[in-house]
Amino acid sequence: MKFLVEQKNLSKTLSEVYGAISPKPTHPILANVLLVADEGNQEIKLTSFDLSLGICSSLAAIVEVGGGLTLPAKLLKDIISRLPDGEITIEGDKDTAIATILSGFGKYEVWGMAANEYPDLPNTDGENVRLSSESILDGLRGTLFAASNDITKQVLTGVHLKIQPDTLEFAATDGYRLAIVKTERIKSEIKETETGEIEVTIPAKALQEVERAIAHNCDSKYPLDLIFNKEQVIFKLETQRLTSRVLEGKYPDYPQFLPNNFTNQFTINRKNFLSAVERIAILAAKNTVKCNINYKNQEISLSVDAQDVGSGKETLPAQIISDGLGIIAFNTKYLIDGLKAVLSTEIQLLLNTPSSPVILKALGGVEMVYLIMPIQLKM
Numbered sequence: 001m002k003f004l005v006e007q008k009n010l011s012k013t014l015s016e017v018y019g020a021i022s023p024k025p026t027h028p029i030l031a032n033v034l035l036v037a038d039e040g041n042q043e044i045k046l047t048s049f050d051l052s053l054g055i056c057s058s059l060a061a062i063v064e065v066g067g068g069l070t071l072p073a074k075l076l077k078d079i080i081s082r083l084p085d086g087e088i089t090i091e092g093d094k095d096t097a098i099a100t101i102l103s104g105f106g107k108y109e110v111w112g113m114a115a116n117e118y119p120d121l122p123n124t125d126g127e128n129v130r131l132s133s134e135s136i137l138d139g140l141r142g143t144l145f146a147a148s149n150d151i152t153k154q155v156l157t158g159v160h161l162k163i164q165p166d167t168l169e170f171a172a173t174d175g176y177r178l179a180i181v182k183t184e185r186i187k188s189e190i191k192e193t194e195t196g197e198i199e200v201t202i203p204a205k206a207l208q209e210v211e212r213a214i215a216h217n218c219d220s221k222y223p224l225d226l227i228f229n230k231e232q233v234i235f236k237l238e239t240q241r242l243t244s245r246v247l248e249g250k251y252p253d254y255p256q257f258l259p260n261n262f263t264n265q266f267t268i269n270r271k272n273f274l275s276a277v278e279r280i281a282i283l284a285a286k287n288t289v290k291c292n293i294n295y296k297n298q299e300i301s302l303s304v305d306a307q308d309v310g311s312g313k314e315t316l317p318a319q320i321i322s323d324g325l326g327i328i329a330f331n332t333k334y335l336i337d338g339l340k341a342v343l344s345t346e347i348q349l350l351l352n353t354p355s356s357p358v359i360l361k362a363l364g365g366v367e368m369v370y371l372i373m374p375i376q377l378k379m
Helices: 007-019 073-083 133-141 206-217 271-280 332-340
Strands: 001-005 032-038 043-049 053-060 062-065 067-072 087-092 099-102 105-110 127-132 160-165 167-174 177-184 198-203 223-228 232-236 239-246 264-269 289-292 297-308 312-318 320-321 326-331 346-351 358-362 367-372
Touching: 007 032, 007 043, 007 073, 007 087, 007 206, 032 062, 053 206, 062 105, 067 087, 067 264, 067 320, 073 105, 073 358, 087 232, 127 133, 133 167, 133 206, 133 223, 160 206, 177 332, 198 239, 198 367, 206 232, 206 312, 239 289, 264 271, 264 312, 271 297, 271 312, 271 332, 271 346, 271 358, 289 320, 289 332, 326 332, 332 367
Parallel strands: none
Antiparallel strands: 001 062, 001 087, 032 043, 032 067, 043 053, 053 239, 087 099, 099 105, 127 223, 160 167, 160 198, 167 177, 177 367, 223 232, 232 239, 264 320, 264 346, 289 297, 289 326, 297 312, 346 358, 358 367
8 A cells, every 4th residue: 555645635534533432442452543545546535434323435636555554543643643734655564564754854664454353334225315515514503402411312422314205303402401403405306205393313413513514514505415224323414424323212302391481581681691691601500590580671671690609690681571480490412512502693582480490592593492391499
């Protein structure tokens, strides 16, 4: 194997596939990245796989001799990223599994393992749908943050994707909050073979890599193919292929958690509200901020009292319709997460009582709903 490639291109591609390298691999070869040089197509493919998530990226190169080799991912990434900009040459010996890296300033030898020992990425035969990168990006940005980190609740560690003939719906919950984003599908994307509604739950870790790949590498209008069955899912992008296992188990029937009617609502500028909450949160004891809704003066007051530390209060104008709600308390982290995810200029908060679910809704832009449970205040 021997090829010539631009340092910055190889460094970028190594960063792309590094997300599927496990920090504690179950087998030594899984700490490696697979490099395959294709003389016919004049490209190299880099593959990483932790047996759950796999990423394969390709880039153009001058391939003089085809072949493959696996090299330690972190070591290779660190070396390539620190080389000066310009053309580098990598030559691999399949018998010794040693790669020689040549640049205009030096020479490095890296010991690897044979390419035939690297596990193959799964191939999936199943449903195939085409989606716009922009829709996927909007959905992931508005829901990924709400997925659970608790591995004992496996199905909640992912984002639930519901593909309908005209819409694409994303949902994530950790049991304390719920984020839902709905986007419209472009008619030209819909294949004639699609039938009815399709649902799948995909690990958040895999979708974080999909989000990163789209944000850094794709035109937001570029379509991607989603192929999946009951066990595996594949995202096919322009120069990347990401494969992941599908989470087992029935996802919660989340629409039932959304109240149908509300007796209290207020509309407020999102950025002003977010900035005020972030400032108040500096003093917030146990991550709790009190929100006093004054419907007579059409304003809300955010306050916090931190014992032995201090107190703070901010008042903001708002358009309020209320039956005299009074004080409601929020977890500052959950509230800030939701306010950051919503991208509209103004937001609406809908609720009934200080102890019932609160709905944060975007006014304009991407259709997003965020449910958060208030904190019970001790009387």
